[in-house]
Amino acid sequence: MTNKPSATCLVCREEIEQFQLLQNQGVPFDTLVHLVFKKDDEILNELKLGNCLMDLFCRNQKKLYFKYL
Secondary structure, X not given: OOXXXXXXXXXXXHHHHXXXXXXXXXXXXXXXHHHHOOOHHHHHHHHXXXXXXXXXXXXOOOOOOOOOO
16 A cells, blocks of 8 residues: 555645735734634644645645745
8 A cells, every 4th residue: 555645735825815914913823823724733733843834835736826925
């Protein structure tokens, strides 16, 4: 049995846009992640493992459309 790469991304464009709008409003980072992202626990776990937030945003994307990141 082989492990196939995940076909789903951790985030969608709308979540990134919402994150960007709220990130400078003084909300603690963990709370912001929980409020914005459907896969919030996965994102926080990946960050604890030392993975970069930008890499998580871009993971499994066919097209890089996060030009403002």
